[in-house]
Amino acid sequence: MCLICVDLRNKKLTPIEALANYSEIQETIDEDHVPELLNLISDALMPERVRLDDNSPDHVDDVDWKYGSD
């Protein structure tokens, strides 16, 4: 764990700031630690799972048929 992880977990850094910091230290950071750090950053970027299923075309069809009721 590095300073970026610590600050991210403590919410002292936004994911964007963490990315910026990472790009500054990526030549000195332990290679093995990079995946963990990037995971933390992406988790912070998307705290809730993206729900692609909600945008499926089926829902559009469900709405469409109601327009025929007139």
Ligand SMILES: [Zn+2]
């Ligand atoms: Zn770290």
